[in-house]
Amino acid sequence: MAVSREPAADPPHGEPPDPPLITTLARWAAGLRFEQIPPRIVELATSQVLAQLAAIRAGLRHSAGSALVAAFGPPRQPDPRRAAAVLGVLGSWLNLDDTAYAGHLAPSTVAVPLAYARSGGLDGRALLTAVVAANECAARITAAATLGPLRGQSALHTHLAGAVAGRLSSEGAPGDRWVAALSLAFAAPPWPMMHAFLGGDAKLLHVLPSIRTAMDACDAAAAGLTGVPDILEHPRGFLGRFATVPLPEVVTDELGRRWHTDTLSFKLRPGGPGVDAAVDCAIELHRRIGGTPIDSVEVAASAYTLYAGQQAAPYLAGPDTPLSALLLDTTYPVATALLTGDLTVADFDTPAVRDPARWALAARIRQLHDPAMSRELFCSVAPFGGAVRRAGERGVAWLREFVGPELAALAEPDRPAGGGRSTAHDGVPPEGQRFEESGKATPARVTVGLADGRSLSETRSVPLGAAGPQTRRQHRELVRGKFLAQGGSGPVADALGGLAGVAADRLPHLIDAALR
Structure with missing residues (x-):
């Protein structure tokens, strides 16, 4: 939806006009140094790297991962441009990628710096600086367009900014190249078709065009090509097309003082954006239910959870539901967690997804708005x-x-x-x-009626791993568990927990060990 705007007011006599948003953001990000990043942000970014490596491992473990590798090559390949795209794809499509206000950041803001760190030359401090710079660029531009038609994983423009910033920070590129690359990348942002997103396998590839466009924009900028630096705020630019209510000021607001990385939420289980709290409740109820048969299930949740499920509903077909739609559904994940006490990557693959008991219970789940x-x-x-x-x-x-x-x-x-x-x-x-x-509340209450006449209920406001006081205290332990759950080794997790102290000659080997 296009947005009409009043012409920009002329600056007061004698004062130069403000620079374009991309220019201000790019110059700040290009000049960011590790010593300028607050310790709490370094710790969150360290956990973000380990959590996204776990998500990439999960993508490789699912049966669809072999098709992605056959199409695009393994995540450990010598060309960092291609490796970045593969790492981004593998870590995103199971909804195990970590998010912030605003955007699903890690498939670009972590995957791209990892690819370039693996190709050599970066130590742990440089890798973390690239991740934070990419987070801040991607989250700010995404936040400026959040009040529009695209959010969450459908906001693919997030990865234009994240991939450009992640690569150019890794390369130590000058600010002018950042301006050119970001301007070129945002010349043609992607706009996904939700029918394809939910009805087939297109979601498996959803971050690929953005990362590849960003890599091309970086190459073009290095060769001397330029874009229009006011591409974000110009009336015929990005926000004019992608934001119903544009917030251009947030792109540069309090740079170096307000850190979007503070708002990170860590995804611990696969599944869509609104199911996490309900699944947490179902896992806890499984422990209390024992082996007693379940007669009824009620899930109360916010409008956000119900809205996500409504988008998936037309594509639900029991065991034949497309994986992308199944990830947004609430009933199958809750039924699985009630019956098994967990929700894992294997639960979205055969043979688990064809278990008739899960679908029978899912069909009896009643959802209502609270x-x-x-x-x-x-x-x-x-x-x-x-x-x-x-x-x-x-x-x-x-x-x-x-x-x-x-x-x-x-x-x-x-x-x-x-x-x-x-x-x-x-x-x-x-x-x-x-x-x-800050916090991210996506609340849910799950109530089960049992065959012995008992009624049990659990409520959770902030899902395990989502932004909030508990996650700020425990994110290191939470993401370590996520990494181990995807087959990662304890010694590798511990080494990555000290990422800021990892030398450049050791870092590529550590990344390879994390992906092996």
């Missing part, structure tokens, strides 16, 4: 609450159009959910929240 849970969601910084509050009344108007007036009213700061007291988990004020205190 207004208080939608209130919690809207009050979180991620996935889009921060953008709604930043936009003020424009953001609320966007939300009304997106979810309807009744649901949008839940985002109003003084409006109680369902007529009662708000249950917002972190007390987010209406003007936003410090990113280092």
Whole structure:
């Protein structure tokens, strides 16, 4: 949807105009040094690297991983451009990639620096600097367009910024080359077709065009080609096409002081963006149920979870459901977790996906909307609450159009959910929240009725691994467990936990060991 804008006001007499957004962002990112990154951000980025290596391992372990390797080659190949694309693809399609406010960052912001670190020359500090620089560029540009038609994994423009920044930081490229490469990359951002995204195997490749375009843009910039630096904010540019309510100011807001890496959420299990809390509840209930037969299941959740499931619903066909749609569904993952006590990559592959008991239980799951849970969601910084509050009344108007007036009213700061007291988990004020205190609430409550007459219920607001106080305390242990669950070794995980101290001659071998 195009956005009409008033012409930019002329700067006061004698003052130069502000530089384009890309110029300001690129110069800052190109000049970022490891010593300038706060220790907490270094620690989060270290966990992000290990978590994404686990996601890549998961992609290789699934049966579809062999088809991806046959098509594009192994993740460990000598050309870093090709290796970056393969690493990005393998680590994204099972929804095990880590996210932030805003965007699914790691398939580009981690995968590309890993490929270039593996080709030699980077030590652990340089790798982490590249990851943080890429996170900040990708998340800021994604946040500027969050109030629009594309979010989450469909916002493929995230990886244009993440891949350009990840490569150029790894190469120590000058700021002018960053400006040219980002401007060229955003000349033709991808716009996915959701029918193909959910109905077939196209989602397995969804990050590939963006990473390849970014690699081409970097090569073109190195050869001296240039783009238009105001491609983001120009009325006929990126935000004019990709944002219903553009927020150009967030691209450069508080660079070096506000870190989007603070908002990282770590995905510990496969599955879509809204199922994590429900699966956490189901796993806990499995322990309490024992072997008692289940008569009924009810899942209460926010509008976000229900919306994701509604997108997948037309493509559900039991065991023959396309994998991309199955990942967005709530019923199959919850049924699997109730019956097995876990949800793993193998549960989205044969033979598990053809288990009739899972589908029989999934068919009996009733889903309903809980207004208080939608209130919690809207009050979180991620996935889009921060953008709604930043936009003020424009953001609320966007939300009304997106979810309807009744649901949008839940985002109003003084409006109680369902007529009662708000249950917002972190007390987010209406003007936003410090990113280092941010959270991502995607709440759910799972209630089971058992054959012996008992009724058991579990509720969770912030899923395990999602941004919040628990994750800030425990992210190292959580991502280590994620890596080990995908077959990684303990000594390699421990070595990567000290990534900032890894020398350049050792780093390629450590990355290879993590992928082996």
